[in-house]
Every structure is written in C-alpha cells, then in structure tokens.
Amino acid sequence: MVRHCFVDKNGMKKGAWSKEEDDKLRAYVLRYGYWNWRLLPKYAGLARCGKSCRLRWMNYLKPGLKRVVISKEEEDLIMELHNQMGNKWSAIAAKLPGRTDNEVKNYWHSHIKKRNTQKTAATKVIVEQTSEIQTLKESEDLMLSPNTANGIACDTTSLDSVTVLQDTIWSETFLPFEPLELFGQLNFGELSSSDFSILSALNWVGDDSVNSSHSAEVLANFWAEPSASITTSSSNETNFSLPSGPLELSGELNFSELSSPDFSILSALNSVGDDSVNSSYSGAEVLANFWAEPSASISTSSSNETNFLLPVEKGGLFSPYISYYDDSMISMFL
C-alpha cells in the first residue's frame, strides 16, 4: 500500500513514513505549529523535505481527518461539486469536513470516474439496441403516434422484448406534446449551469451562457418575469418564486448530468413537486413518476451529452441520466 522507503542523493528520506517519524512530526506541529515547512524538518529532527512533511501532516496526521470510507452522501456531494467546479480538489475537499484534496481526488479517480466510463460504455449498448428496436418497428410497420410531428415518439407494442439493462445508461425521454403548467417555488442553494439551461429553455429566451457564477438576480432578469421574486432564507438557500401562469415549452438543453437541484426544478414545474427527490433517483424514474406522462417514450443518443430537445411548438424531449432501465420502466413511459 505504501512506497518503499529509501534515502535520496541529498540524504532525504522518501517513501513510507514510519511510526517514529509520524510521532516526531505530530509532536512538533502540535507544540509549535507549522511556521516554515522547509525549516520544520530540521527542528523536528526529521530527515525529510518540507514538502513531504507538509503533505504527511495535511493528508494524514492533522487532527479532525476522517479515516473512514466515504459515504453515499459525501459521494453525491463530490459529484455535484465536481460538476460545478471541475478538478478543483482542494475547493471540493473544503466542502467536506474531515476530507483532504488527495482523498477526494483519489476517490474520484478510483470510484466515480470509473463509473462514468461504464456509463459511456453502456450508452453504446443501448444505442445499438435502440437501432435494433427501430429496425423491428419499421419491419412490423408500426405506426407512430399521430401527435408526433417530428416522428420520434414510438408505439409500445414492439418494445416488450427489450433486453433488460442493469447497467447505467443514458437515454432520451420524450415528453408529451402539451404545455405544462408552471407552479410552485424552487428551493435550491446554488444554481448550476444546467439549472440555467433548463430554465432558459423553458422560457423561450434560451441562452445557456449563464453559469453558476451568476446570481439568482440574473435569473430574474433572464426570465424577464415581473412577478418573479427572490428571497434569501437564513440558511444559504435561495428561494426563487416563479410566476404562477403556465409557460409553453421550447428550446434545447445540453447538460451532462442531473443534480438534485435539477430534480427540484422539474418536480416544481410539474406542480406535483416534491423536492425530497434527489440525485440518487434516476432521471427517468423521476420523470415517469412526477410527470406521469403516459405518452412519453424513450430513444437514445450516441454521445455522452444529454439533450433535452423541446419541440418546436409544444411538449419536448428530455434526456436524463438514468441508473437502470427495464421493461417495467419502459411500460411506465409508454
């Protein structure tokens, strides 16, 4: 697990730390603090370079560090923060008490990144399967719904034999061709770019150049809704009250992964809102249950990018990230 210990040409020890070295460093820092990492090892009686001492202290010896497995809640937070910040490991770690940047970075590379790679691979599988389904549909001369002006929605009967995919996949879900009533209040602490892309697309004036560095005020201007209001609660939450009238859907969204605020937006927009839904739910599941749209259907995209293609006039196409996919789920949509 640890690197072989050796002494370099300058007489500096490298590699795994011994218990004696840990004890010396801990005792020194707890007593005198770290006033100068370069000089510290000399005074602490360590044959290590300052950087090595700093790293050992920061990542292992510093009081308050959690030495337990990262929880599901922490993982969700890491994913959400990585969505917003990218590889800013120290900034992400700062939001996770007791975790270090190195720990978060290692966790990302060994767990989450790998999972995302599997997701991509699974996408290829579903694309191939969808192609087969499409071929089957065409061969059986199954007619599309009369409402599908762009010819995308499909008949249900040919999908009974779709192979169950237990892996994570990406999909696109067609929403019904009817306007959706807009109700409720959105509660989310921090807006991400995907939130803005959803909201902008829903308001016709789509422009996903707005990103998470913008404040909620931008949203009010963006929507140009005089009745929209913003309040900030005692916590960090921003409450954004949407106008009560229904809005027609239009536009196009591009976002890579749904986060919990996305779900709260979607659920609120559907008036049956329940923002207890979080990112551990699959996107398709949430849509199926919350939007309760019997005419929705599923097709797939070949890229990793999720596309929420809203129709030219009414209704739309939503492509959420979903964590599993089976016959029962398909039936919920069809």
Add this chain to the structure above:
DNA sequence: AATGTCCGCAACCGCCTGGAT
C-alpha cells in the same frame, strides 16, 4: 498453492500563485 492481474491509496513531482524583497 503459485502466479498473474487489478485496484486503492499514500506519496512524489513539477508547475502555479502570491507575498516579500
């Protein structure tokens, strides 16, 4: 039981940033 392969994680490396001079 022996060997090979994979994986997690501690630690290293090199670059960047910002403060001091």
Add this chain to the structure above:
DNA sequence: GATCCAGGCGGTTGCGGACAT
C-alpha cells in the same frame, strides 16, 4: 517591474493487498 521562494495544487507513480486464474 523583476526575482525569489514557500506554500499549494493537480497529475502521476508505484507499492502491496485483494482477487482471479
């Protein structure tokens, strides 16, 4: 403004345990 340097950061390495063959 230029230079130096400590601290900080992200990418990468490599050891050793776990698991597969």
